Amino acid sequence: MRLTRYFLPVLRETPAEAQIVSHRLMLRAGMIRQQAAGIYSWLPLGWRVLRRIETIVHEEQQRAGHIPMLMPTLQPADLWRESGRYDDYGAEMLRITDRHKRDLLYGPTNEEMITDIFRAHVGSYKDLPLTLYHIQWKFRDEIRPRFGVMRGREFLMKDGYTFDIDRASALHAYNRHMVSYLRSYERMGLTAIPMRAASGPIGGDDTHEFLVLAATGESEVFYDDAVTGLRLGNRAIDYDDRAAVQAVCDEFTALYARTDETHDPVAFAAVPEARRRVGRGIEVGQIFYFATKYSAPMGATVVNAEGQRVPVHMGSHGIGVSRLVGAIIEASHDDRGIVWPEGVAPFPVGIVNLKQGDGAADAACAGLYAALVAKGIEPLYDDRDERAGAKFATMDLIGLPWRITVGPRGLAAGKVELTCRRTGESEEISPEAAVDRVAQVVAGR
C-alpha cells in the first residue's frame, strides 16, 4: 500500500478525551474515531489490526476443532424471556422495538440463541461433543464506557459454546479452550495468564479469566512471578487427547494467579516472597463451564445411550477481540508510539523513501515494494513528499515491526537500512538482503 493512496489520518497532538496510552495512540495513529460514548469507527489501520487478531482467533479455534458460524446482532426478546434473562439483564441490555412493535434487543451475548439452534437440530448423544463459535459485535450499555476500545459499549467478541453429554466431556471442552486461548494470545505477542475467577453457579474450578499484565488494567491481580515465564511455544498439541490437554492446563494453572475477586491471602503467602507480585491486569478472555444452566430451562436435551432424554452440559468461552487491540498496545509501546508484535501488525514492514522524487530512491523503493509483494508481503510504502523526520515519526507512531529506509546516501553504496521497531537496531544491507530478512521473519510469525 502506498501511503499517498491510503487513508491514515495521524494526529500530531493527542485528543483531550484520551486518558490511557492505548486510547491516545489509537487516536493518534488514525486507527479509530469515536462516534458516540463507547462506540467507534475502525479506520483502515485499526481495521487491519482487528482483522489480524480475528484471523488468529479463527485459526486457533478451528485448530482445536471448534466450528465457526455467525449469529445476528439483533435478537428476539422472547428467547431471553425463556431463559429469564430478559428481566435479569437490566439496563445494560439495549432494547429495541421494530415497526410491528415487536421487542428486539442488540445481543450482549448469545447463550440463548445458540441454545435455540442446538435444541432445534441436535437430538442424540451421538451428535456430541459439539463446539460452535462466532465472532460478532456485541452491545452492552455500560454505565460508563471508558478507555477507548477497552471498555466500549459496542465491541467485537469471539464467543464459543460447548455442548457435551457429561461433566467430564464438558471439562475437556473447557480445557481445550484454555489451551487454544493460550496459543492465541501467544501468537499475538501477549503474555495472558489464566487466573481463577469468581466461581460460577456450580462452584469450584469452573471459570478462569485471562489477564494481560498492564499498569492500566482494571483488575487487581496477585500472582507468582514464575507464571509470566510459562510458554506454550511450538509444542504439538493433540486437542482430542484429554490427558495431554489436561496436562497443559495443569502446567499453566499450578502456580498462584488470582484476581482480587478470588484472591486467597493464605495461599498467596505460600508463594516464595521473592516471586510474590501484586499488579494490575486487563481481562482479555474468560472460559466458563455452567453445566445445565441454560439447557435445562430452555429444553436443550439429547437422548443418551440408555434412551433417556437429558439436558446437555454447556460452557461458554469468550475472547474480547476489539479489547485485545487496546490491550496489546498497553503491553507493547514506547514513548514514540505503538510497537506491534509481528503477529498482529497492520503491515509487517514499512518502506521509507527519504527523497521522494529522486530517481534512484524512487526506483529502489519500487523495486523493494515489488520484491516484497512477490513474496506475499504487503508493505506500507511512505511515498509522501515529506521530510525524513516526519516520515520516521509516522512510522514510529504506527509501530510497524520493520522499516526499510531508502535514501541517496545509502544507495550510493548499494545499501538500504533495515530497522527493527522493537529494539531500534538497524543495519545497512543490500535491498535483496532486506527483502529476504523480512520474508524470513514474516514466515516465522
Added chain:
RNA sequence: CGGAGUGUGGCGCAGCCUGGUAGCGCACCUGCUUCGGGAGCAGGGGGCCGGAGGUUCGAAUCCUCUCACUCCGACCA
C-alpha cells in the same frame, strides 16, 4: 445514577469574569528555498462559537432549558 467538568475550523487551545460581531499553534492549499529524526519565509482557504429559547440597540460572552462528551465512584468481555 451520585459527584466534578467540558463543548469555539480536522487536532490542541485562548477569548467569556468586565457583551461591541472570533483569534493563536498544528494540520490544509499556493509559491520559493530546504531535505537522514515532526523545516523556513511569503501568501491563502476553512468556524452561523453543541442546540433552543430569553435579556439587550447588540450575545461565543449574561439568564433558562436541553443535548452531547470527559473524569471520579458503584457495574462489566
